[in-house]
Amino acid sequence: MTVISRFLKLALAIMSCIVVMNQAQCTTSDPKYKLYLVEGEKLYMTHCSNCHQSDGMGLRKVYPPLASSDFMEQNLERVICGMKYGMKGDITVNDVMYNQPMPGVMSLTELELAEIATYIYNTGDHQRGLIDVKQVATIMHSCERP
Numbered sequence: 001m002t003v004i005s006r007f008l009k010l011a012l013a014i015m016s017c018i019v020v021m022n023q024a025q026c027t028t029s030d031p032k033y034k035l036y037l038v039e040g041e042k043l044y045m046t047h048c049s050n051c052h053q054s055d056g057m058g059l060r061k062v063y064p065p066l067a068s069s070d071f072m073e074q075n076l077e078r079v080i081c082g083m084k085y086g087m088k089g090d091i092t093v094n095d096v097m098y099n100q101p102m103p104g105v106m107s108l109t110e111l112e113l114a115e116i117a118t119y120i121y122n123t124g125d126h127q128r129g130l131i132d133v134k135q136v137a138t139i140m141h142s143c144e145r146p
């Protein structure tokens, strides 16, 4: 490879990162992202894996899956609010309907919510990259509390 084409490739990679800022490939080397992932996994195992299972596949028709959830992709705000305040009512995940209340974990801080969100949104099929505590703080202001 010539020096020029190597340079072009690098420039292209940087440019595409700027355009799609939040993509996982742009943040995977970021130490903050890695820290969120590690902490998020621990918190997930403590607070969520009982129901959604440690591999995020859920449990039959009782607990919906996270690993491949289309609901998650379309409902970041509801998911983040739901971790703290709980969720209820019908929801459809990958064409299967669930309707069982999920208890919230009121003790979770905004940082912990961001860490769990970063973990679940970058495992299985999800590749959203870092979900920063600042973004979570903004979302938390507009949660509908049950």
Ligand code: HEC
Residues within 6 Å of the ligand: 044, 047, 048, 049, 050, 051, 052, 062, 063, 064, 065, 066, 069, 070, 071, 072, 079, 083, 087, 088, 089, 090, 091, 093, 098, 099, 100, 101, 102, 103, 105, 116, 120
């Ligand atoms: C006691 C069991 C239980 C625990 C613990 C629990 N959930 Fe849930 N979760 C549910 C149920 C049941 C639903 C479906 C809610 C409904 O029907 O409205 C759900 C729904 C969801 C959804 C939306 C549906 C989907 O699959 O995309 C997400 C995301 C989610 N939970 C993430 C979490 C996270 C993250 C935690 C830990 C902070 C957690 N849950 C803890 C039972 C649980």
